[in-house]
Amino acid sequence: MSIELNALGKAYTADNWVLQNVTAHIESGEFFAIVGPSGCGKSTLLRMIAGLIPISTGELQIDGKVATDLPPKDRQLTMVFQSYALFPFLSVTDNVAFGLKARKFPAKEIEERVTKAIKLVNLEEFKDRRPRDLSGGQRQRVALARAIASDAKVCLMDEPLSNLDAQLRIKMRTELRNLQQELGLTVIYVTHDQVEAMTMADHIMVLHDHKIQQIGTPLDIYNRPANTFVASFFGTPRMNLLPARVTADRELTLADTLKLALPKPLPVADYIVGIRPTSLYLLPQGEGEPNAQVKTVEYLGAQILLEAELSDGTPIELTADPDENYRAGDWLSVGIDGNAYIFDHTGEVQFMVEGGRQHASRSHASAQA
Amino acid sequence: MMLTKTHKTLRYLVLVIMAIIIIGPFILGFWTSLLPTADIAKGTLFSTHISFQNYVDAVQQTAIMRYLLNSFVISLLTMAAQLLFCSLGAYAFVFLSFKGRDFLFYVILATMMLPFEAEVIPNFATVRQLNLLNHYAVMVIPFLTSAFGIFMLRQSFRQIPPELKEAADVEGLNHWQFYWRVTLPYARISLFTLAAYSFLESWNQYLWPMLTTFSDKFRPVQDGLRQLQSQETFNNWGMIQASAVIVVIPTLIVLFVGQHYFKDGLNEGATK
Amino acid sequence: MQAEVTPAPKPKVDQSAAISHKRAKGYNLHAGDKYYAFAFLGPSLLVLGTFVFYPMLRTLYLSLFLTNNVGRPTVFVGLKNYIGLLTSSAYQASLQATAIYVIGVVALTLILGLLLAQLAVKKLAGIQWFRTIFSATMGVSVSVAAIFWLFIFSPSIGLFDQIGNLLHLPIVAWLTQPGPAMTAVIISTVWMNLGFTFLILFGALQMVPQPLYEASAIEGASESYQFFHVTIPMISPTLFFTSTVTLIGAFKSFGLIDLMTAGGPNNATNLMVYRVYQDAFLSGNYGIASAESVILAVIIALFTLLQFKFLEKRVTY
Structure with a gap:
């Protein structure tokens, strides 16, 4: 599923633009990173795509259909949060099954999908545990499994690795990337870490000062920075x-x-x-x-x-x-x-x-x- | 979350209805306190004879101001005593080691289960024997400390990092000094919560003062209002409402000013 | 002075183990603290002993006797006071009235408190005003609440009768008929409880992490599904706490009853504490009143224990 951002803008009060004129095309199956320093509006942009924050101006298309005003649940996407957003009162299995149950899938299908998703992230041993009994990395995997189980082909990720320690973060980069390619997911990945974006993404959007600074492949961004901000942010x-x-x-x-x-x-x-x-x-x-x-x-x-x-x-x-x-x-x-x-x-x-x-x-x- | 226009309107509608239900009794009480009792008795609530005469009458003809003063004295004394005794007790359970400490703590915890209402009979006999009846002391002495207060402050003191105690030991602070200079400042939010809680608890006492005070000189407001309400043979509603408003206004002011702190403190207590 | 309670550290201890050992011990406690303990804890123990422990035992003792009119035990009757109470239809009626009152108060307080909290937690223009209003009854003491509602329920001039008149509904004698009197007392109590309950539940709702709602919205949960599958489980510890506090408070209700109905009409609102008061201080039956006190204390202790048990088991998420 491809995604089209067409001159998206966000203003909470008149003329106070948090984001302006964001235009981009995200190819189906692509790993697309949105990078910028904190406060640049990258999380806002992701939440606009998710439908959690209303879009002020412009148009959003998902899979060729206008989705600008659709409620989140009808956008056929999933999201992995920085804090993982796991339900503390549910076991790993029930956390992964949450969305499927909310959408009233047949019990048998829920079980199949959940089992498969948990297996994909190697959490079979832990499937009956509560989130509080898991390590940071394991919680991260539960969040991933929940995204995978929903079968949506677009996955939004909001700094999913930033709460992990340095070594685990590096390991998870590779795992995430492999998983994305194996499942053919379209991933939109928000991060403030330029190394993360460089190592994982097919394309990078650099956001700063409420505007797009540059969109390009990691190599482009590194070798042909469009301005001093991009030049000094990467590398x-x-x-x-x-x-x-x-x-x-x-x-x-x-x-x-x-x-x-x-x-x-x-x-x-x-x-x-x-x-x-x-x-x-x-x-x-x-x-x-x-x-x-x-x-x-x-x-x-x-x-x-x-x-x-x-x-x-x-x-x-x-x-x-x-x-x-x-x-x-x-x-x-x-x-x-x-x-x-x-x-x-x-x-x-x-x-x-x-x-x-x-x-x-x-x-x-x-x-x- | 995104809200549609109708959704929003609906939400405001429910909010307004609930707000009216909540403040209705206040407004009605305040409004009728401004009306002559004759109009109230006739049921003409939309009267235009508005005045503060009922307030003047209440202050001049009843002991309402004395009741308020009594309540303030009793509640402030109780609050101060509970802050002191509960914090000292809690300190002992956290920072001191002595034989039977845990046992004693569980005993105190157990008393939280016993309602004061179930013990009024022997307590009444006790205060009568101690010659405390009909005096401020009778409403303060039984409540000088509280098991709940000790429990709550103990929870709060346990949050103090052990490093602080270690540093104090290195500095050579004794227990009095550590209690006064470190423990109390560190737990000030919990102390504030306990202060508010014990003040309100004492302010709202009803049964105990009703049993133990017989004169306006010492009677607190709760029983003062009861007195007014039962004495008024001819149902002087205007004046009674005015008295109720006089009583409720100070606590409302305290509540709105302290709301911010109070809410945080309460939640801290509720989740521990 | 024997200062160290912790054993001297053994050489070559794995460092992480040493740290966790120290943490588990918490504060270094000293053996020479007896004097301090006595000074710090003495006053509290004296007060609790005189006004909580002694009266507890004394009440138990008295409940086994008949007493004279100043409360001195005269004839030992064993459990006869209890047997008499539990077989008397008047006491059974009081227990029943208390149960109806408590259930009504707890259910309505929680439902309305949760509704108010849920309404007030969403960001809307002017919401701060509503939050302030919703918490207002916390500043209302029991006699003020009773007086306000007495007027509202009072015959012919009260608000309800006036509205009823306007709409040509049959007049309800609120405080002089058993059913309506109970309803009136419950409504007044719930109103008085709402401010506190609202504040506690509102605080709990505010502490539910926003991403949980965002995640569930994306995963396809409707608002009502979110309420029952995210909100309620997340605040269940607080809900439990609030319900226990409200429940215990309802069992102890006295002031409102005294002012509004004095246990009437026809003992319809003669709740447990009010009966203790009547039997002891109006009729002078201290032995029977003591037995009633013990029954009340047992019930309240059971619910408090239940709460402790729950809070103990519960681990913070």
């Missing part, structure tokens, strides 16, 4: 955003320190240039002209993360080899070694400079020599 460690100005025909100077050669000329204006920490490189210690000073050193295992300040005081993050023994106060010589994204002063992307190894600092020539 760990975060992308550096440096102020830049045109200093020559095809040259930008970043933070008064780093020079970036451009493939084509830019109008004279202020720009923001985004460079991921992994796209910066360091000359070996003692070489090149120093242009940044280390403030803190974080060991991440395979890499170390350096928080530094460029000579004009702009903070910058970069990664380095853990074998190098950096300490706070050390001076570095930083160069650009990867993609750089040019944004205008409002944050809209202009174009991307493909990264060759171009050391753009003043010491470029001498370093190469």
